[in-house]
Amino acid sequence: MDVVLFGPPGAGKGTQSKFLMTRLGVPQISTGDMMRAERKSGSELGQRFDSFMSKGLLVPDELVLELLAKRLDDADAAGGAIFDGFPRTVPQAIALDAILAKRGRKIDRVLALEVPESVIVDRISGRRTCQDCGQAYHVRYNPPPSTGRCTQCDSDRIVQRSDDKEETVRTRNGAYLKDTLPILDHYRANAGVVVSLDGTGAVEEVTKRLENALEGRTQ
Numbered sequence: 001m002d003v004v005l006f007g008p009p010g011a012g013k014g015t016q017s018k019f020l021m022t023r024l025g026v027p028q029i030s031t032g033d034m035m036r037a038e039r040k041s042g043s044e045l046g047q048r049f050d051s052f053m054s055k056g057l058l059v060p061d062e063l064v065l066e067l068l069a070k071r072l073d074d075a076d077a078a079g080g081a082i083f084d085g086f087p088r089t090v091p092q093a094i095a096l097d098a099i100l101a102k103r104g105r106k107i108d109r110v111l112a113l114e115v116p117e118s119v120i121v122d123r124i125s126g127r128r129t130c131q132d133c134g135q136a137y138h139v140r141y142n143p144p145p146s147t148g149r150c151t152q153c154d155s156d157r158i159v160q161r162s163d164d165k166e167e168t169v170r171t172r173n174g175a176y177l178k179d180t181l182p183i184l185d186h187y188r189a190n191a192g193v194v195v196s197l198d199g200t201g202a203v204e205e206v207t208k209r210l211e212n213a214l215e216g217r218t219q
């Protein structure tokens, strides 16, 4: 099954992807995580990503699509994927349709998390992220352990992401409203593919709504 987990920055896509991976048995493909890994490697490509990401701007489509097409060739993505933070523009959505069609696949479901900007800013400004494995915490809602070590990989490098400052978050949300939200109309051309969900409330409540959406139950 191929699922787009859709929503503004800080909607909880990364958090809820963990549940979806277990539920569907397919990998999470996060273009943001892939770009951060490339940036961490110190490569020239990583520096190009950083010049956009650090300002809260979208990385140009051609750079993203190259990264994505390569990832879909990996064996673990042969049976489907959860796309987290991708596609981000209508041209990316059209390109993804073509990439999947070549593999005899299509987007089966777009799960769209709806979260107002005030909640986004609160969630992102309180987020702390493990630099080694990407695990997200929140200073109030899901605090990092008092030992300072990541629960997933034991790293002691739990930091604030450089693009998680309030001003950059507002720029990221602006890019979402202008370039990303119109993608929903692209997918709405196929009836029943897009399911919109309330992304506010506790993590477990949102997970329950996603579970219901996958089962075809009304919210």
Ligand code: AP5
Pocket: 007, 008, 009, 010, 011, 012, 013, 014, 015, 016, 031, 032, 033, 035, 052, 053, 054, 056, 057, 058, 059, 060, 064, 084, 085, 086, 087, 088, 089, 092, 123, 124, 126, 127, 128, 136, 137, 138, 139, 141, 142, 163, 172, 199, 200, 201, 202, 203, 204, 206
């Ligand atoms: P990316 O890494 O994709 O970031 P994003 O979409 O902005 O989303 P986030 O990772 O910020 O949030 P999330 O929805 O995963 O929320 P999370 O679960 O962490 O992109 C970063 C940048 O890379 C972009 O700005 C762009 O430059 C570039 N980029 C990436 N992909 C691109 C593409 N395809 N094209 C072009 N450019 C691209 O949750 C947030 C916080 O809230 C956490 O602290 C979490 O613990 C907490 N939280 C989650 N759910 C709840 C809840 N229910 N209640 C309370 N707290 C919660």
